[in-house]
Every structure is written in structure tokens, then in C-alpha cells.
Amino acid sequence: ATCMLPFELLLSNPLQFFRVEVALEDINDHSPVFPEERVTFDITERSDPGSHFPLEGARDLDIGSNTVQAYSISPENQYFSISYGTRSTGKKYLELVLEKPLDREEHAEMSFSLIAVDGGSPPRTGTTEVEIVILDVNDNPPIFTQEEYIGEVLENMPEGSVVLTVLATDQDSGVYGEISYQFSQAVGQTESAFLIDAISGEIRITKPLDYEAAQSHELSVRARDGGGLSAICKVLVAVVDVNDNAPEVVVSSFSSPLPEDTAPGTVVALFTVRDRDSGANGKISCGLEDQLFFSLRPAYKNYYELVTVSALDREETARYILRVTAADAGSPPLTSTQTFTVDISDVNDNAPVFNQTSYTMYVRENNVPTVFVGAVSA
Known part of the structure; x- marks a missing residue:
């Protein structure tokens, strides 16, 4: 009954988070x-x-x-x-x-x-x-053995898999006791993912289901006898999630190049991780390959910050290739990798150094102008 549109607002310099929710109120437009x-x-x-x-x-x-x-x-x-x-x-x-x-x-x-x-x-x-x-004459309508049937189906089950079977009985004999089953078309439903056998009441799927698109399906089945009497039951099909979606890494901000005098603790990148699966299949952990100069730290909800942890020196390493791996807790787990290429820009942190602390040069007396005496190098 409550329709909320949530989103997150990210501001940088300085880094700030805001959570926004828009509530939609219903009007009589249907x-x-x-x-x-x-x-x-x-x-x-x-x-x-x-x-x-x-x-x-x-x-x-x-x-x-x-x-x-x-x-x-x-x-x-x-x-x-x-x-x-x-x-x-x-x-x-x-x-x-x-x-x-x-x-x-x-x-x-x-x-x-x-x-x-x-x-x-x-x-x-x-x-x-x-x-x-x-x-x-036909004085007995069909009666379902249950008012509501509940079944489960894995979202990766192949086409034609049986979900469940409905059953109705009729005390009449002959044609008045013969029951056929059919779906009652749901409002707005264009192409059903289910098929029912008119004689046996067996319900099968016509295409693989997607838990991320719909977690459950409600069906209405009508049982009609040969005399035209009918009964209706509800069928609820719960779609069971399987680990079929790898985690996603979405980068919100990334700074490169970095000056080599960047202070430890500086945020280099901000990113969020998400997984369309549910439960353990959607629980994500993040890791950074062995690094002495960078690390990951949680920021907000599923946000992570990539930060510097020690002083950088362009003269030693001018570029870092950082690989962040996100893995879910499914069995087997699915992973995805995001690569950050961080270039280090130069700052004037090195004074000139002569190759020698002192130089001795010789020149003949009475030399002509512009005669070469020697050279120094730094």
C-alpha cells in the first residue's frame, strides 16, 4: 500500500551522503x-x-x-x-x-x-x-481438494517442468462428472508462463522463471464439469532464487592521477556493490589484491572507499594497477572484478644533486678565450 521511490544523493569535495525517499499517493485513475x-x-x-x-x-x-x-x-x-x-x-x-x-x-x-x-x-x-x-439434472458442482494450492519452483528449472497438480472432484456420474481445468486470465497478463493440462490438472512452466522479475505468481484455476458447473481455486507459485547474478561494481567517483605528495587516508575512488539475487546469493564481500599503499574501507551501506594508506613516490612507482574483487556468498560463489589504474603525478620534491661533491680542472696559462676547461653534471 505504500509506494516509495528511494535514491541516494552523493556530493563530493567534501564527500557527503543523503538518503531521499519520495512517497507516491494514489489517485482514482483506474x-x-x-x-x-x-x-x-x-x-x-x-x-x-x-x-x-x-x-x-x-x-x-x-x-x-x-x-x-x-x-x-x-x-x-x-x-x-x-x-x-x-x-x-x-x-x-x-x-x-x-x-x-x-x-x-x-x-x-x-x-x-x-x-x-x-x-x-x-x-x-x-x-x-x-x-x-x-x-x-446436473446438481453437483466440482469441488477442489484445496481452496488454495501453494508450490515452489527454482528459477532455473527448464521449460516443461511440473509445478504442481490441482484436483477437483464431482459426485455426479457420466458427462456431468467429467471435469476439465483451465486458467482464468489475470488482468494485464499477456503471455502466461504456465500451462495447465485440461484433463489431469497438471501445471507446468512454459519458460524459465526469473526471481528478480517476479518472486511469486498468482494463478486462478477453474474446474468445470460436463454440465457447466464450475469451481475456482487459487494457485500461488513461489519462485526460489538461485545464484544466477554476479555482483556488480558501480563506480561513483575516481581520481587519477594522484600527486605523489597525497596524504595517507585520501579517498581515491568511491564505489558501490550490488547483487540482484537475494539471501546469501546476494550477500557481497569485497577484497583488494595485496597492496601496501592502498586499502578498502566501508563507507555507507554497500559503498566502499579506496584510500591511500602510506606516502607515494612517483620516482619509485609511477602507476598502480588496483583490482577490486566482489564475491557473493552463493554456492558456488560468483565474482566480478573492477580495475582501477592510478597514475602518480610528479611534484618538485627532489633537489638537484651533483654527480661529484667537488671537481678539479686544469687550464694552461695564456689560453685563448672560450677554450674548453671541463664540465659539471647534476
């Missing part, structure tokens, strides 16, 4: 949407008044009072009413309720609109058409 534009129920004429027929509720991307608040039927009729609310388990439900006995000989079919209204100002609505086909 209308309720039913999963299907038209829903058909095949209902036996022997159905008792008070029978309930489950419907897929409308989805509204808004939250709070801006989401779906009420349902109604238009035009109202004497045979059906709408019931909705929340069960003691916290699950929302939406059902058609049969108010009086049906007679196929009087009405073989009927239709009406089901309207969902949200609580915005002004309110928005969504509509689906409900068609009722009245049949004979």
Missing part, C-alpha cells in the same frame, strides 16, 4: 476490470434457492477507498442476487446467489450485467456480461 468480458454459467434447473456460484472479482490497480467497493446487477431480476465480502480467512469472495427455483421450460437462458464500483470521487465502474444457460 477503473475496475473484470478478468473476462463475458461469463457463462450452465445451471441445472434443480439447483436449490440459496445456491452460490463463484465469480472472479474485478481488479482495480488503485488502493484503499479507490479500489472496488461494491457490486450490483443490472437489470435486477427475481432469480439472482449478488453476494460479496471477505471471509474469516481474509479471502475476498464474489458469488451469484440463486433466489428462487429455475424452470428451463419457462426460461432456457437469461443474461444481465454485473457492475463493479470503486470508492473514488467520482466513482469508476467496470462491467462484465453474465449469461445463464439453464440445464437439466
Whole structure:
């Protein structure tokens, strides 16, 4: 219900960190949407008044009072009413309720609109058409063995792997006891990553899943018998993370060349490490190859500073190749390396030195001007 956009602000010279969070508040900019534009129920004429027929509720991307608040039927009729609310388990439900006995000989079919209204100002609505086909005899709807099925799948499992199997039973015999399974299309879902066997209820994946894209998937399965009665169950598929993402090193700032008189403790580079995996697969440690002049130290959260630890001397080493390795705690661990090439710039820290402390030179008397006497070297 809370939508936060966090980011970090980095200022240099002097180095400062700020954490910024922007809270987004919801407005009523989405209308309720039913999963299907038209829903058909095949209902036996022997159905008792008070029978309930489950419907897929409308989805509204808004939250709070801006989401779906009420349902109604238009035009109202004497045979059906709408019931909705929340069960003691916290699950929302939406059902058609049969108010009086049906007679196929009087009405073989009927239709009406089901309207969902949200609580915005002004309110928005969504509509689906409900068609009722009245049949004979089939007086037992399918019943799932569970109201909700929960399964797990590794994100690197290959296409065609079985996630779980749903099962519904029907006390009727013959064609009225034959059950077929199908998914109810979710709002906004374009291409499902799952496939259900219409006869066995076996659910398979159609493509490898990505934990970093979606950590879980919610599916709605409808079981329909040969007489048109149906039941709905929810399937929750949790995607289990595997270590398939190497750590990333993102450099925020880097200073090169460095003057050779740079004081120990000077920040040379600032970088952050991140890993899209979770748990131990996303826990990162950083290391610097053996160095006498540089070291790593934690700065903030996943930030690290590359700093000097002793005096530099360009006349001894003019360039340093520093390799920072980030490794996660997965099994096996994945690593990535970031190379920093630090050039050392010269400062005037060396006075001239003569090759000899004293020189002795000879010249003949009566020499001509500009005669070569000798040379000194520093």
C-alpha cells in the first residue's frame, strides 16, 4: 500500500551522503476490470434457492477507498442476487446467489450485467456480461481438494517442468462428472508462463522463471464439469532464487592521477556493490589484491572507499594497477572484478644533486678565450 521511490544523493569535495525517499499517493485513475468480458454459467434447473456460484472479482490497480467497493446487477431480476465480502480467512469472495427455483421450460437462458464500483470521487465502474444457460439434472458442482494450492519452483528449472497438480472432484456420474481445468486470465497478463493440462490438472512452466522479475505468481484455476458447473481455486507459485547474478561494481567517483605528495587516508575512488539475487546469493564481500599503499574501507551501506594508506613516490612507482574483487556468498560463489589504474603525478620534491661533491680542472696559462676547461653534471 505504500509506494516509495528511494535514491541516494552523493556530493563530493567534501564527500557527503543523503538518503531521499519520495512517497507516491494514489489517485482514482483506474477503473475496475473484470478478468473476462463475458461469463457463462450452465445451471441445472434443480439447483436449490440459496445456491452460490463463484465469480472472479474485478481488479482495480488503485488502493484503499479507490479500489472496488461494491457490486450490483443490472437489470435486477427475481432469480439472482449478488453476494460479496471477505471471509474469516481474509479471502475476498464474489458469488451469484440463486433466489428462487429455475424452470428451463419457462426460461432456457437469461443474461444481465454485473457492475463493479470503486470508492473514488467520482466513482469508476467496470462491467462484465453474465449469461445463464439453464440445464437439466446436473446438481453437483466440482469441488477442489484445496481452496488454495501453494508450490515452489527454482528459477532455473527448464521449460516443461511440473509445478504442481490441482484436483477437483464431482459426485455426479457420466458427462456431468467429467471435469476439465483451465486458467482464468489475470488482468494485464499477456503471455502466461504456465500451462495447465485440461484433463489431469497438471501445471507446468512454459519458460524459465526469473526471481528478480517476479518472486511469486498468482494463478486462478477453474474446474468445470460436463454440465457447466464450475469451481475456482487459487494457485500461488513461489519462485526460489538461485545464484544466477554476479555482483556488480558501480563506480561513483575516481581520481587519477594522484600527486605523489597525497596524504595517507585520501579517498581515491568511491564505489558501490550490488547483487540482484537475494539471501546469501546476494550477500557481497569485497577484497583488494595485496597492496601496501592502498586499502578498502566501508563507507555507507554497500559503498566502499579506496584510500591511500602510506606516502607515494612517483620516482619509485609511477602507476598502480588496483583490482577490486566482489564475491557473493552463493554456492558456488560468483565474482566480478573492477580495475582501477592510478597514475602518480610528479611534484618538485627532489633537489638537484651533483654527480661529484667537488671537481678539479686544469687550464694552461695564456689560453685563448672560450677554450674548453671541463664540465659539471647534476
